[in-house]
Amino acid sequence: MAKEGIETLPTAGKLVAFYLSRDRVLALLSSQTLPAQVIAALTGQNAQMSTAILSNAVGSYLLQAIATDSVRTLPQLAFEGELKEGVPFIYNGHVTGKGFAASNKTLALSLTEKLDEPLAGKKLIFEFSKNGLVNSTAYTRMSGSTRLFAFGYITEIDDTIIRAVPYVVGDLVTSSHAITSPFGPTLELRPEEVEQFSGIDESWFPSQAEFKRMTRVSEQVVKELICRLLCEHSVPSDWGGEESDVLSANLLVAGHRHTGAFLLKGPARFHPMKPTDLGKNGDQLYRLFNIPARIYVIQHCHSIGAAVRKQAEAFALARSFVAPCQIMFMDGTTTARLLRAHGLWPDAAPISKKGKAK
Structure with missing residues (x-):
């Protein structure tokens, strides 16, 4: 749940490292700002405590470096031409770790993943050495199909592959809980947590026939309802260069007002939302996150596909390094519930003499 005064990621999150490139990290971080024991661990001088320091202490300095330098995600770099x-x-997400089995007698390790839009058709490959593994957990945690956080830099790009080397690979977790848990899920806000949307009936699921009624609900109807619920007295007009469909400072969460930026998609494309549905250049989601908001809302008349969700989470993660933020997904079912709660759910279409809905 969003809370007043929630902190940015370098404070709210913790990076537990499984791999560290000591030389690259030392070059990246100013040794003058590092405690002596951290420098000793990075230079191999403190064998007794080095595992604990490298696993649990160095990550906080790297998170701060990411925030200070405004390090971006791959989709952001692609949209910016950088x-x-x-x-x-x-990068934070699914990867496949290779080379961690005992049968691999070489030092070579890799993490790979096929990328989605705007980098569809490319594969990301992190390449690194066993020498940088900082604890025994790394072998099981990084092997095979897994989810990890990585901070690195690009070494090579061609038509099908982006090669990179990491400064660090590990788990990004919350630092505010007694028991650590992944940081990613804390970025998502449920629609019912917004007080203006709390009247929806979560137990109601439209049937397949009922769900098709969403094709008769225009984006304008949804926009007008959202503006009314948020006490916005004017409904924004659509235009080609817009960064959001609705921008309101009236979202109430846990009794506090927050600014929300909305991306709305009506029934012109009645299918699961894909990145290619988001503007002529597929950059509508990227432009949404250029707005200084606290809550970013993606609404669609149908389901919201995994690629869109992953891209939104990546943008929210990058923004959370500099400002607290959350994302909220309002798919077709949630939108239908909201319409129904406010008397706007369409009646069943009349049946023609031929037995078909008109």
Whole structure:
């Protein structure tokens, strides 16, 4: 749940490292700002405590470096035309770890993942050495199909592959809970947590026939309802260069007002939302996150596909390094519930003499 005064990621999150490139980290971080024991661990001088320090302490300095340098995600770099060799980036998501089995007698390790839009058709490959593994957990945690956070830089780009080397690979977790848990889920806000949307009936699921009524609900109807619920007295007009469909400072969460930026999609494309549905250049979601908001809302008349959700989470993660934010998904079912709660759910279409809905 969003809370008043929630902190940015370098404070609210913790990076537990499984891999660290000591030389690259030392070059990245100013040794003058690091405690002596951290420098000792990075230079191999403190064997007794080095595992604990490298696993649990160095990550906080790297998170701060990411925030200070405004390090971007790969999709952001692609939209900004900055996807180049030598450019640093962050990645948080699914990867496949290779080389961690005992049968691998070499030092070579890798993490790979097929990328979605705007980098569809490309594969991300992190390449690194066993020498940088900082604890025994790394072998099981990084092997096979898994989810990890990585901060690295691009070494090579071609038509099908983006190669990179990491500064650090690990788990991004919450620092505010007694038991650590992944940080990613804390970025998502449920629609019912917004007080103006809390009247929806979560137990109602439209049947397939009922769900098709969403094709008769225009984006304008949804926009007008949202503006009315948020006490916005004017409904914004659509225009080609807009960054959001609705921008309101009246979202109430846990008794506090927050600014929300909305991306709305009506029934012109009645299918699961894909990144290619988001503007002529597929950059509508990227432009949404350029707005200084606290809550970013993606609404669609149908389901919201995994690629869109992953892209939104990546943008929210990058923004959370500099400002607290959350994302909220309002798919077709949630939208239908909201319409129904406020008397706007369409009646069943009349049946023609041929037995078909008109």
